[in-house]
Amino acid sequence: MAETRYMTVNMGPQHPATHGVMRLLLELDGEVVVKATPHVGHLHRGVEKLSETMTYHQVIPLTDRLDYTNGIGNNLGYVLTVEKLLGIEVPKRAQYIRVALAELQRLAAHLIWLGTHALDIGAWTMLLYTFRERESILRIIEEVSGGRLTPTYFRIGGLVKDIPEGFEEKVRAFLDDFPGRINEYETLLTKNVIWMRRTKGVGVLTAEDAINHGASGPTLRGSGVMWDVRKRFPYSSYDEFDFEIPIGQAGDVYDRYTVRLEEMRQSARIIRQVVDGLPDGLIMADDPRVVLPPKDDVGRNIDALVRQFKIVSEGFEPPEGEVFMSIEAPKGELGFYIVSNGSNHPYRIKIRTPSFINLSVLPKMIEGGMIADIIATIGSIDIVMGEIDR
């Protein structure tokens, strides 16, 4: 009898369907995947080490570059953690604006996912559709923050500046259009026979496995686990908005797709509630330790000038202690663990990124399946290497 030998194939690190520089080492029995080993770290920039040398404000731009489809969300996770460490309360208006932008960013991130995921499987048109809507969102984000991918819009204690005039109208105009656009996407894919055959029953992850492996976000909810940080540990006033958490049943690629599509509808609902109920008031917490004085005062008042200079050059010194805070990012649970030793820079920052741990579940989903299903499965867990490698 002939001896069985598996073939080893190297997929990546430069491969269009690995969504960045990821290398997958595959052991194959014909077309069946026997073993898959992801190799990551090609984009490692030492964000956590760099943060240890910086003041708390200086870390914000670094977070933009973790998951670069979710700049706003990363800013939010970081500033919330520092605010918790300091024990400061952010004004309602700032909290609402944060929610609106975080949800807009979630839409933009999901649109990239949908476009590229469908492209991976061979549905070219989708990319053109989703990037059209993503462009309108990025225009709004750019108008508000000045940056398309790297907004750095939130500050510890609030926002860098108030939203520009006409923001609400622009968002409303977008929201009037958007649900119809999602229906358009659905006509292309949801009942498409090719799409269903490529995604149903593929890359299955059971609910127990998903929890035990630490999966989060749509990857966890696609397996039927009702778990969303926005509902379980509400932050930034999420408990004041009505929205549903969609879940899947089968835990396959198709369910993760339907979960994300429904999530987009729910995000649009949240944004609508924010712009309709946006309260007036301050956009920065009233805490002279952390918050820069108003620009007018800096020119006239020596105390304000000194304070501005101290905060910019030295930063501030939070109390000794450690906090963990997480948010529901588009890809899953994004958490920050910050240890403070009472000095003006963080002693240790650990960033719990959703893609890192979602990718570690990938072998579980693809082993025993076909090579072609790897592509569909990688697309469905929606990874970004920037936040895996940090």
Next chain:
Amino acid sequence: MIDKVKGTFPDSIREVKTFRDETTLVVEKEKMAEVFAFLQKDPDLSFDYLTDLCGADYKPRKPRFEVVYHLCSTKYDRRLRVKVPVEEGESLTSVESIWKAANWYEREAYDMLGISFENHPDLRRILTSDGFEGHPLRKDFPVKGKDFEKPFVPEL
């Protein structure tokens, strides 16, 4: 919740701290496997989800490192932080058999800080390149890298 853990392992819980409504348990490394298995299995605690695991370097304190486990219960919507102090050169028991999520996290802690975990199925570096020397998140590792002047070229 904490009383139940303390009652079950009176000698192994070194300290209980609360800061900003977050509870931290400091556990002796000798009994850590039992404590973690209890935290996960006990129906009143049911910490079924390992949110995060990381190491931290507290040089020159003794023991030098702490490994920090962020647990979460999807049943009771609760979080708990457990810390296990460990000295340089010593190793901890892997919790990979309790939560599979620990697999990559422990590899990361090993890569970044040089903390090793016994019974880990595949303990090797994860984020740094092949042949990399040192552990970047140690406090005595320079921020700009050890060989800033000569770029790192791996041997082929």
